[in-house]
Amino acid sequence: MNTLLKKTAIASVLAASVLSLSACDHEVSVSANGAVVNANATASAALNDKSSFEDKAAYAIGASLGEYVAQMKQSQEQLIGPISAEKVIEGFTDGVNGASALDRAQIEKVLKDLDAKIQEKIAAEQKKSAEENLKAGEAFLAANSKKDGVVTTTSGLQYKVVKQGEGETAKKGDKITVTYKGTTIDGVTFDESKKPIEFPLENMIEGWIEGLQLMNEGSEYILYIPSKLAYGENGASQVVKPNSVLIFDVQLLKIEKPAPKAETEQKEEAKK
DSSP states (O other): OHHHHHHHHHHHHHHHHHHHHHHTTSOEEEOTTSOEEETTOOOOSSOOTTOOHHHHHHHHHHHHHHHHHHHHHHHHTTTSOOOOHHHHHHHHHHHHTTOOSSOHHHHHHHHHHHHHHHHHHHHHHHHHHHHHHHHHHHHHHHHHTTSTTEEEOTTSOEEEEEEOOOSOBOOTTOEEEEEEEEEETTSOEEEEEEEEEEEEGGGSOHHHHHHHTTOBTTOEEEEEEOGGGTTGGGOSSSSSOTTOOEEEEEEEEEEEOOOOHHHHHHHHHHHO
C-alpha cells in the first residue's frame, strides 16, 4: 500500500497544480463507476464527427489521464499544501524545451523530499486513526460484554450463540465449510459469503481459529473479535482499518477431519 502511495504521490502534486488552472471554478466529483464528473464543466470543441481516429485516440488518452489526475487530486489534496500552478507550468515547459532551471540531481532530490513529506503526513494520519479505532473498539467490547448471551473468553474474544449445533467441534487441521458475514462495529460489511465456502481452519485469523473451535457442526455464532485477534495495527483494507474490532456472523455447516497419516501416505504413494 505504501509503495503505491509513493508511486502516485508525485503525480498527484502535478495533478493538483495543473487542474487548478482549468477547473478551479468547477465542482469535481467521482461517480459510482469511477468516472470523474465536473458539475459545471463543458466539453471542449476539440473533436467533431469528422475528427480522425488519431485525434480521437489522442483525446481519449488525454481525457483518461485527466480523470486519473482528478481522482488523485481528490484523494490526496488533504496531504499536500498549496503548489504554484504557474511554477508547475514553467517547469513542464522548460522540461519539454530541454532548458530546466534545475538539473536532474536537484529535481530528484526535491521530489524525494516532497515524497518524504507526504509519507510523514500519511503516517501521522494512520497513527491517529489507529489510536481512535483502538479506543472505539475497547469501548464497544466493554459495553458488548454486558449484553445478554455474550460470553468473553480469556483471550478477549467475545461470542454469542445464535444456534447450537449437535455435531463435532472443529479442531486445528480440520477443513471447515461455512457461510459468514463480516462487519465493522459501525455496521459496514467488509466481507460476506452467502454460499458455502471451504478452507483450512488454521489459515484464518486467530479470532476465527479460537471461535470456530467452540462451535459444533450446525452451529451459528456471532463472533466479536478484538483487533489483536484480527488484523491488529496493520488493518486489512480501507474498511478494516488499523486496530479494528470485527464482528462475524458465522454458520458452521460442515467439518472435514484430516485423513489418517497412513491413508495419506498410501494416497501419495499411489500418485507416484
